[in-house]
Amino acid sequence: MIGRLPRIGELLRRRKKVAPDGSIVVDAARKATGGKAKTRIIMTMAVFFTIYSTIAGRLVYLGLQNPDMSGGPQSRVTASRPDIVDRNGEVLATDIKTASLFAEPRRIVDADEAIERLSTVLPEIDYEQTYRKLKSGAGFVWLQRQLTPKQQADILALGIPGLGFRTEKRRFYPSGETSSYIVGLTNIDNQGISGMEKYIDDQGLTDLQESGLAVARDLKPVKLSIDLRVQHVVRDEVAAALERYRAIGAGAVVLNVKTGEVVAMASVPDFDPNNPYNAQEKDRLNRMSAGLYEMGSTFKSFTSAMALDSGKATMASRFDASHPIRVGHQAIHDFHGKNRVLSLPEVFLYSSNIGSAREAELVGIEGHREFLHRLGILDKMQTELPEVARPTEPKVWKQVNSFTIAFGHGVSTTPLQAAVGCAALMNGGYLIEPTFLPRTVEQAMTVAKKVVSEKTVEGMRYLYTLNAEKGSARNARVPGYRVGGKTGTAEKVINGRYSKDLNFNTFVAAFPMDDPQYLVFTIADAPHPEKPGMTDVAAANAGVIAGNIIRRSAAMLGVKPDFSHENGATLVSYQ
Template sequence: MIGKLLRRASKEQDPGSIIVDGARKATGGKARNRVLMTMAVFFSIYATIAGRLVYLGSIDNDASGAPPSRVTTSRPDIVDRNGELLATDIKTASLYAEPRHIVDADEAIEKLATVLPEIDYEQTYNKLKSGAGFVWLQRQLTPKQQNDIMQLGVPGLGFRTEKRRFYPSGSTSAYIVGLTNIDNQGISGMEKYIDGQGLSDLQLSGLADPKDLAPVKLSIDLRVQHIVHDEIAVGMEKYHAIAAGAVVLNVKTGEVLAMASVPDFDPNNPYNAQDKDRLNRMSAGLYEMGSTFKSFTTAMALDSGKVSLSTKFDATRPIRIGRQTIHDFHGKGRWLTVPEVFIYSSNIGSAKEAEAVGIEGHREFLHRLGILEKMQTELPEVARPTEPKVWKQVHSITIAFGHGVSTTPLQTAVGCAALVNGGYLIEPTFLARTQEEANAVAKKVVSEKTSDAMRYVYALNAEKGSGRNARVPGYRVGGKTGTAEKVVNGRYSKDKNFNAFVAAFPMDDPQYIVLTIADEPKAEKPGMGATAASNAGIIARNIIARSAALLGVKPDFSHENGATLVSME
């Protein structure tokens, strides 16, 4: 306080000091003003930047032109009945551009083409010159492609992490597992089925957290699936067919253990999945199944009570109806018992079995077995069978030996399973199913006695008839061939057949049905046959020989394929 007073007194006494002090105050004021102005400028700059950041952070993706987050497109793993992985999500990078930041579109495209040679130059150029805030250039790159593009150093390009589907088994189970599109949404097979069970709703709501999605367990056994796929691929080439297929079905539960059709595609690179010949022929293909239908005709006649195994039919001469004449391929020219009609595959005998039942009874029986109904199962690719709008006598006669109606090979297998499992129709499933669950949905369609008789004629046909080529030592296989002429331009072709073989094993207590097909097969070598026994039957034999042990069927050599005669009454 004393010091301040003394300084003040001295200033009052010295006029010069007053002048100097005033000048100092004036200069100091200008300096403070400059500092404040500088601070204000910097403050306004930073405020503008902060405001812009807040704005960019507050706008949604759609407003900025960027796509929505891919988090909601997670999918559950798909596994086989043993837990083997069939489909899973993997992370992948997708390339985008911000055209407003692209300096030279031509240069950018030229550089990108060194990494992505398939890039569409004109389309990409238009995107880069659009002035948009965001455009996709290439989805789902490989890690190497991503790294190579980063090395190009093109400003205005960026990557977003997405999810894509990976299928470890490749084409082996392609038609069952199915496909997803570029946005990881199921578009075929079990992938599409899963979306329809609520996954798509979870994705839309943002609740499809991969940690909460339990794996979907299918009924198929990947080991058996590999065998089936391998054998039909080999068979298609060996018999010069345009297509082939097979299914392995559990007759007790209706579970599909394996099913494949070739030609097929690799779901990891499905560039040809839409080609005309890429069709799941087992469930989505409609065919006249030929003499395999005699299984249903024989069962129908026996189940009607009007026919027994000892009943005989006159097959001494062809049947003439209208302008059609029904012949036997290898006619015996005599009366045939029901087992003989079956093992000699007599068209005449089968026609007379149908006549014994009647037109309405015939139609009702095939509908009862589901052969002419659209099959109910999880797989979306299921064709609806065809039949005459009005059944006449000629229709019943031709349908008796497999002409005049079209159904799917899988439905044929399911119907045959009902004939050998005690008489229960069980709709097929591609999901794991317990015996109790199967019993709950099973429908009785034929009697136990009819089922016993069908097991007998199946075994007899493998011992003495057209099923001999399908026998596998130790596994007591029974079955029926089917060689059907294909309809070409409205007429039956003499040189284009659709061949099938349905097998059941072991015949004393059948556990599995194996149905194989060969579309337009040719003779393996000049001079050899091209009927179902020569191709579809052999494919079935190979599948059973390789897979029976994996399916838990123990070999038994004590009564090799001996058909035990059931009651004739």
């Protein structure tokens, strides 16, 4: 260091200058050097400031964003849905907030340990599947959707790095299984997959969700025609009947005959939409709209109405039921035959297969087929509910087909369609497609089709009343409510063959019969006698279900009882 001093001195001498007055002045190099250093410092600071400002800005931006959703569902996960309410505003379905567990595999330190600790809170977790997810190296994977608040708190307490929660919306059904087949279901992503939930999506909700416009506060509740009070009664009665008669299924619908509104409809076995683990089981289907069955003697309502409406028969017409009808190798018998000529009211009252076949013969094959299509019995029903089956009929109608169809064998339709057809025979002759949304009488008449005459309706009301007074509909009578109806007991079709041991039973009831407002259609699928020595025909089960429903719900429906007079139906008999 000392050896360098002479060189430094020399440099200083070179930088000396002589002032005008003769004094020696040192060169301003130091000042110049200092200015450049200051500039470099400012530039360096500017560069670092720019870099750190960019980083800070990026961190703020990322902090305001949702977690990385690569590999996971997008906005549909938390899309809102409108509430579904009954006709009185009672909530049937609504959104609630829930937490779902996700992982960021890149941050998971020990996958085995993480799964082992998670299993203490979620014992049902699939070890192998979860392990593959945590070792995938992805930025985001779902581990468990829709946790309970306790599960979320317990997982948080585990303190596992790389796990997080996302708030989602889950569908909640306050009435549980009571209206499950009508309201329907949503999937894990809150999309409608059945019932009215699917109908709502199909009406444009899906487009709103995908565009991000499905905001909860902007979605008005969807009001149904269902009355939750009556719905509870119907579901309660069919569930009790399922157990009481040891049947494989039971169901019922309450229909407003003036508007076509479905006020209540239930089918059992059903499921709890809040925990639909068994919803896909074989026997869990909506038998009322998605099940196809031969309706048996309930179909005689249509046969008698057809004969009257054709103008070829009157209440005074007679039909020979003194012996079986033979067609080729087949013979048509009566279950409890009178073995004599019957009047048209007696054919209905005694549920004569032979008499019904004679009525069909009077109208003719083409007229018979046309009449059933006119009442919508053999065409696919148009309504909001997605689960609707298409009826079946012979490709070519022959005489034997017309005969058997006259008493409810040889064609299959849904109980709801049969109910709608019967309603047309009670409401003045108008076929009104059923609806699960509110509808006024005026609105109904804009879509109604006149299918039978007033005179035919008058005749059918008389026959229903007569059958409740003196025939198989006695078990459905409710004092004060003037109930009329018809039973139907059909041999159940199993693997294409008629069973001799099992029946499919139906019952149709209307009330009050002086001016019917409501129709109840009930079914019992393969019922057994309630007690030893009792029978398993429709009057003993499907008829009892209908009577119980009317007894418990008529007041809720606004029908006032009237005890001032008895039904005055008088049997017209021709010996």
